[in-house]
Amino acid sequence: MAGYKLSIVSLVILYLFAVVNAYKLNPGPYVGNDSLTLDPCLSKCSSNDTINDCNHKCHCAVQETVMIDATAKQQKFHGFGINLAWFAFVMGRAPETVRNQIADLLFDKENGLGLNVVRYEIPGGENPRFFFMHERERLPGYEPVPGVYDWSADESQRWFLMAAIQRGVEIQEAMAYSPPYWMTYSGSTTGGPKGYPNFNINYKDQFVDYLVTVVKHFYEHFNVTFSTLEMFNEPLADYWTFGNRQEGCHIGLDTQQILIPILHKKLQEANIPTKIAAADDYSIDQTLFTVLAYNETGIIRDLHQVNTHTYAGNRRAQLHEAMLDVKKPLWVSEYGNGDNSGLLTARHIMKDIQKLEPEVWCYWQGVDMAGSGWGPLEANLNNVGDYSFYATPKYYTFGQFTRFLKPGSTFVSTSDPLTLAAIRDDTLTLVTMNCGNVTFDVSSFSNMKYQEAQVWYSVPWKGLYFDKVGTFLVEDGKVTLNLPVAGVSSIVIQ
Template sequence: MRHYFSITLLILCQVAIGQQTIFINPDVKYQTLEGWGISLSWWAHDVGDKFSDEDLDVFCRWLTDPEELNMNVFRYNISGGDDPSHNHMRPDAQVPGYKTAEFNDYDWSRNAAQRNILLKVNAMRPDAIYEAANYSPPYWMTKSGCSAGDSLGLDNLKDDYYDDFACYLADVVRYYKAQYNITFSSISPINEPFSNWWKAGGTQEGCAFSQENQEKIIRELYLELKKHDMLSYTGIAVMDANSIDECLKGLMGYEKAGILSMIKQINVHSYAGTQRKELNAFANRHQIPLWQSESGPLWVEKKGPDNFLFMAQRIVTDMKELKPVVWCDWQYMGRGFGGVWSLVGYNLGTKAYERTMGYYCRKQFTHLIKQGYTFIENDNENTLTAISPDQKTMVVVIVNQHEKDKEFNIDFGASFKPKKASLFRTSETENYISISDDRNIDFENYRINCKRKSVTSIVLEGK
């Protein structure tokens, strides 16, 4: 008997290890998705005047089409602009400001390449949400005379230019609304302000702000928006910290300073930090919408499929723990092929371009979990689940970063009764393919095999 018992126990253990059950509870609901998004820096400036109009239409269609990436949130860079005599910026990051010098008039013809992409996106996606994001004040407002940062990585905005900087941001936002009928619903005046790597002579714009000076620019910008009656259509988003933990600490400082009422939206980058749940709790407690406004494989030593699957898992973790209403990528396009950041690679010389595995990994989420869907409870850390507003469509996305296939049972919960399932997969050898399933599906005992190193999505239609 002991021998038979050992064999039975071994078999049961093998089943338990090789096949798990994912329990979904559609009755436990979390955030409702407002959108998937992307920053227009720096790719829009780099490609917006260097490819044919037809190619640019392709790029923007892939980005916005509900049948492709289905992105509807776009972060437009209001560049400060560097000293024209400087030549240290990367070509793609040399985004011109709207004034060439302090006492010159605004030159609204500048930043044409990025604007070209913005206007194409606007034409293709009437429901788009826009944010105006700034990384540095204009060079003449800075202590170093350089929009890449201070010589030591310290605060770089001159003490007596906070009101001028606020005016600059508000003027650009007001111009785009009047001239192009593009409404920036939020303005992000600072970017990764706690970081000490924004130094003069750097390769892109950046500017550190201490806690005290962050609070100062928030007050100045709020007064500027109020003065011009702009608060009815736009507001302040802060602080786009590089780390989730930095963001939470900064917000606690804002709370102590009594300025949370001036903040329309919390922005955070999910490159680093662990306090996702705590930041979400802070946002909920103060009833301030939360965006994950920028992410990518910073400091990630993974290449190829492993890199893209890492980012797929980050989306799952962010949406389950941080629970933002918007999730934004940093780079949509990038120079060269085989890069870890870009979803589309390109060559400026040959004008060749192609979608990466990262594009198709994103599509597993963004095409299927649509704006207005609500994220729902499941008990698996590698699985994201959402349900449509009418409760008739459920989406399940499973990330498998492992070297071996994984099989799961899925329990869809008592209140959702599937009648049809459609499967899609991206892997090392597959780009968002539709998977045929010839089984006579028993939804009461639903099983799915998730291929090694893949993202698998299931769209279920309910009864």
């Protein structure tokens, strides 16, 4: 990727408490993994340095102009989201004040990240004979034995689903990591021997019936309408092995293409508005392979949308072209990493949105293991009864995207791989990782009388989280700003 490069250095967090000006986001002091992915020049900066001082030491004082092209419209965006899955299963058992605080921090549009999409895992349910999984991964299934449903199961993950909806989350997707254990060859939802295909095709109708029954029950009894149902999770992967620590199932393309038409038919018969998404492959390149195969056999017609994870692969342009060809929307349904600064995530979001043009972008999950660097919020998810949690810098870095790039926005092209631009109503929003003196040229928006730009920083190394810098004039269609190194800045132009 062209532009500014990051490398891993170890840096002690300089401020324990978040500076909160424009938005009252303060779940508590930052603690945990102090390894931030930052520019190595930051070792020359001290806590007493101003942004200008550090920019100078990091050679970020060169004037740059970023062109925003109003005529080059890209995708209409429906929002950012997360998977509920493991964290909701654990933290949904927390005292009401704690789980409400977490729900507010993730979904509240005024005082939280304002996430607009949630993905609910329909658990397969592990064989009661096996105890391979950690506490956080052992979600109970709704059909523990054939033909018998337990609708009291998974109450805690369901609590977070309802809490998200109550806070205005508009899009809910259901997904499955594995069929119930009794539908597998190994007798376990963790996978098959050596990662071999583990779904017993003799249960094809029962598996589809299970998923449709759960989705219909949520629709009729919990007033939850899942927009889409995804019945696979990284299905081409060979790492879903018996004795694994989580639910997962290798399901080959031949089996996928048997299951999808059955699911399509049974969703229609159930008379519910839920449609089909597939296939949540691990990499961009795998998804391209899957889409081409679906298109070749014609089952692409049964899909409403294509989901991809973007942990690996680099054929973004080819996948985007394939999506235009099959005329289906694309979601980035999962991505995550262990960089707690959030800066690697920020770069990844920019690349995905610019090159893949997804309608939705989802981070892995909202709360992850303490010290892992994976969570915007982190907690001791495997310690039963310990419901303490804290925010990492990733929470605030991610928030620069989720709070400012609103659902219903339309992305437009920029001349810079480190700047996103989106327009909604009469507001143009830029999110950028540039540093130093940067001029944003918005003169192509000749029909809009932009007058001022409001600017916010999130600077992990400095301990600045949602720091409102000020309001700047837009003159002759341009605004020049001095932006911090190793941070993310949002600019709202009206």
